[in-house]
Amino acid sequence: MTLLSIEGVSRRFGNVTALSDVSIDIQQGEFFALLGPSGCGKTTLLRILAGFETPDRGGVRLDGADLLKLAPHKRPVNLMFQSYALFPHMTVAKNVAYGLERENLPRAEIKARVGEVLEKVGLEPMANRRPAQLSGGQQQRVALARAIVKRPRLLLLDEPLSALDKKVRAEMQLELKRLQHEVGITFVVVTHDQEEAMSLADRIAVMDQGRVEQVDAPVTLYDRPRTYFVADFIGANNLFTGAIRGGVFSAEGLGPLPSKATTADGPAALAIRPERVRLTEPTPGMVQGVVVDVSFYGGVSHIAVEVTGLGRKVLAATQGSARITPGTVVGVTWRPEDAVLIAN
Amino acid sequence: MSRGRGSNLARLIFLGPGLIMLTLLAVVPMLLMLSTMFFQRGRFGGVVYEFTTANFSRLFQPLYLNVIQDSLVVAGLVTVLALLIGYPTAYAIAQLPPKWKTIALLAVMLPFWTNFLIRMYAWTILLSGPGLVNEALTGIGLIDKPLELLYTRGTVVVGLLYGYLSLMILPIYSAVERLDPRLREASANLGASPVRTFFSVTLPLTLPSALIGAVLVFVPSFGNFVVPEILGGGKAIMVGNLIRDQFLKARDWPFGATIALVMVVVTVILLLAQAVVSRRTRSA
Numbered sequence: 001m002t003l004l005s006i007e008g009v010s011r012r013f014g015n016v017t018a019l020s021d022v023s024i025d026i027q028q029g030e031f032f033a034l035l036g037p038s039g040c041g042k043t044t045l046l047r048i049l050a051g052f053e054t055p056d057r058g059g060v061r062l063d064g065a066d067l068l069k070l071a072p073h074k075r076p077v078n079l080m081f082q083s084y085a086l087f088p089h090m091t092v093a094k095n096v097a098y099g100l101e102r103e104n105l106p107r108a109e110i111k112a113r114v115g116e117v118l119e120k121v122g123l124e125p126m127a128n129r130r131p132a133q134l135s136g137g138q139q140q141r142v143a144l145a146r147a148i149v150k151r152p153r154l155l156l157l158d159e160p161l162s163a164l165d166k167k168v169r170a171e172m173q174l175e176l177k178r179l180q181h182e183v184g185i186t187f188v189v190v191t192h193d194q195e196e197a198m199s200l201a202d203r204i205a206v207m208d209q210g211r212v213e214q215v216d217a218p219v220t221l222y223d224r225p226r227t228y229f230v231a232d233f234i235g236a237n238n239l240f241t242g243a244i245r246g247g248v249f250s251a252e253g254l255g256p257l258p259s260k261a262t263t264a265d266g267p268a269a270l271a272i273r274p275e276r277v278r279l280t281e282p283t284p285g286m287v288q289g290v291v292v293d294v295s296f297y298g299g300v301s302h303i304a305v306e307v308t309g310l311g312r313k314v315l316a317a318t319q320g321s322a323r324i325t326p327g328t329v330v331g332v333t334w335r336p337e338d339a340v341l342i343a344n
Numbered sequence: 345m346s347r348g349r350g351s352n353l354a355r356l357i358f359l360g361p362g363l364i365m366l367t368l369l370a371v372v373p374m375l376l377m378l379s380t381m382f383f384q385r386g387r388f389g390g391v392v393y394e395f396t397t398a399n400f401s402r403l404f405q406p407l408y409l410n411v412i413q414d415s416l417v418v419a420g421l422v423t424v425l426a427l428l429i430g431y432p433t434a435y436a437i438a439q440l441p442p443k444w445k446t447i448a449l450l451a452v453m454l455p456f457w458t459n460f461l462i463r464m465y466a467w468t469i470l471l472s473g474p475g476l477v478n479e480a481l482t483g484i485g486l487i488d489k490p491l492e493l494l495y496t497r498g499t500v501v502v503g504l505l506y507g508y509l510s511l512m513i514l515p516i517y518s519a520v521e522r523l524d525p526r527l528r529e530a531s532a533n534l535g536a537s538p539v540r541t542f543f544s545v546t547l548p549l550t551l552p553s554a555l556i557g558a559v560l561v562f563v564p565s566f567g568n569f570v571v572p573e574i575l576g577g578g579k580a581i582m583v584g585n586l587i588r589d590q591f592l593k594a595r596d597w598p599f600g601a602t603i604a605l606v607m608v609v610v611t612v613i614l615l616l617a618q619a620v621v622s623r624r625t626r627s628a
Contacts, residue, residue, distance in 0.1 A: 052529055073532045073533070085527050102540065150534065
C-alpha cells in the first residue's frame with residue numbers, strides 16, 4: 001500500500017535547481033533511503049516533507065491526503081535531525097515527553113510512553129540527564145526516541161548516523177533496523193553514505209542534481225544500474241563510454257568489448273564490476289594492459305591495470321592475495337552477461 | 345604538563361593590563377572612597393578620621409529611604425519596559441535578511457554613539473511646553489492646551505528608557521541570532537505551535553541574555569543623575585542626584601560614600617542573581 005506519494009515536486013533557490021520534477025512512491029512499513037552526493041536535493045525533499053520548505057510545483061500525498069496543506073506542527077510526520085536538535089535546557093525525559101505534551105495527553109500516559117520508549121532505546125538510566133551530559137551515540141538515541149514516541153505515520157531521518165564514529169555507527173545501524181521492524185513505522189532516511197543506505201534500506205532512490213536517477217532495491221541498484229551516474233556512484237565500477245552498433249558495444253579507442261546488448265543502437269556506456277573482471281594470458285583481439293599496482297586489503301586484492309588505448313586504469317578485484325606482480329602484461333576480460341550496458 | 349609554564353606566562357601578559365586597570369586602578373580608589381563612610385565630614389569639606397556610624401543611621405531616615413525606593417521603582421520600571429520593547433525588537437532584527445540586519449543594528453547603535461548629554465537636551469526641545477510634540481498634538485486637534493510633558497517622573501522613565509534601550513536589544517539579539525534554528529524546527533515538528541515554541545524553546549534559551557540586558561539597563565538607570573536633572577527638572581531626585589549633591593554641593597564625602605554603598609550592594613545582588621539564573625538554565 002502506498003503511504004506517501006511525491007508527485008512531480010520541483011524547487012528552485014534563485015538559479016539553483018534543488019529539485020526537478022521528483023516523483024517517488026513510498027510503501028507503508030518500508031525502510032526507504034534517499035541517497036546522493038551533497039547538494040543533490042535530498043535534504044530539500046526531506047524538509048518539504050516536514051513542512052520547513054514548500055515546493056514550487058508538484059504535490060505530496062500522505063495516506064491519500066494533501067500533506068502540503070498542513071502546517072509543520074500539524075503533520076503526522078516526525079523528523080530526526082542530523083545534529084539531533086535536542087533541547088539543551090530540558091532533561092532527556094522532558095525532551096522525549098515534549099511531543100506528547102503537545103498532544104495534551106494525560107500525564108500518566110505521557111509518563112508511561114516516555115518510559116517505554118526510553119527502555120526501547122536503552123536510555124532509561126539517563127532520563128534525568130541533560131543532552132550535554134550524553135555521548136554522541138546516546139544523544140542520537142534520544143533524538144530517535146523523541147521522534148518515534150509520537151508514533152508518526154512517517155519517520156524522517158536526516159543523516160542519522162553521520163555524527164557517530166565508525167564502530168558506534170555499525171551498532172546503531174543494526175539498532176535502527178531492529179527498531180523499524182519493532183515499531184512498524186515507515187522510515188525515510190536521507191544519507192550520502194551508500195553503505196549506510198545499502199545495509200539499511202529496503203529500497204533506495206539515488207538522486208543527483210535534483211533529479212531521481214533510479215529507485216530500486218539495493219541489490220538491483222548494484223547489479224543493474226540504469227544510468228551512468230548510478231553505475232559510477234554505487235560501489236566501485238569500471239566504466240567505458242562508446243556506442244552500440246548492430247548489437248555490439250564498442251568502446252572509444254578499444255573496439256568491441258564483451259557484452260550482451262539489450263538496448264538499441266546508439267551511444268552507450270558499459271559498466272563492469274572489479275570483482276567480475278578476469279585477468280588472463282593476453283591473446284590477440286583481447287583488451288590488454290600492464291599491471292601497475294597491486295593492493296592487498298585482507299579479504300580481497302585490488303589490481304590496477306593500465307589499459308592500452310584507454311588512458312585510464314581498469315580495476316580488478318580477486319579473493320585473497322594476488323599472485324600477479326606489477327609490470328606483467330595481462331589480458332582483461334569478463335563474461336558478457338556480467339557487463340551492464342547503459343544507453344545514453 | 346609541558347605547556348603549563350609557558351602558557352601561564354602568556355596568560356599573565358594578556359590578563360595583566362586589563363586586570364590592573366580594572367582592579368588596582370578602579371577597585372582600590374573606590375574602596376578608599378567608600379571607607380570614608382565610617383568617618384566624619386570636616387567642617388569645610390574633606391574627611392575627619394574619627395570613627396562614627398552616624399552616616400548609616402542618617403541613611404535610614406525616611407527622606408533618603410524614599411529617594412532610594414523611588415530610584416528602585418524608576419529603574420525597575422525602565423528595565424521592565426526595556427525588556428518588553430527590546431525583546432520583540434531584537435527578535436525581529438534577528439529574523440531580517442543579512443543586509444537589513446546590519447542596517448537595523450546600526451539604527452540601534454547610532455544613538456548610543458551620540459553623546460548622552462546632547463541626546464537628553466535634544467529631548468527637552470521635543471517635549472517642552474511649546475515643543476514639537478505639543479505643537480503636533482494641538483495641530484491635529486487632539487489636545488487644546490500643551491501637555492506637561494517635561495519635568496515629570498514619567499519623563500525621567502522615558503528618557504532613561506531611550507538612553508539605555510540598546511543595551512537591552514544587543515545581548516538579546518545576539519542570543520536569538522545564535523539560537524540554532526533547528527531547535528525551533530524540532531519544536532514545530534513535535535507538534536508545537538509557533539507561540540508554544542516561543543515560550544518553551546526560544547524564550548528559555550534566550551533568557552540568560554535578557555537578564556544580562558536587564559542588569560545593563562537597570563544599573564546605569566538606578567544611578568543616573570543626568571536624566572533626572574535635565575528631563576526631571578531636578579524635581580524627581582534619584583540616588584544618583586543624591587550622591588552627586590553630597591560630593592559636589594554639600595561636600596559631605598562620608599555620607600556620599602554611604603549612599604554609594606547602597607548602589608554597589610544593589611548592583612552586586614543583581615549580578616549574583618543573574619549569574620545564578622544563567623547557570624541554572626545553561627548547564628545543570
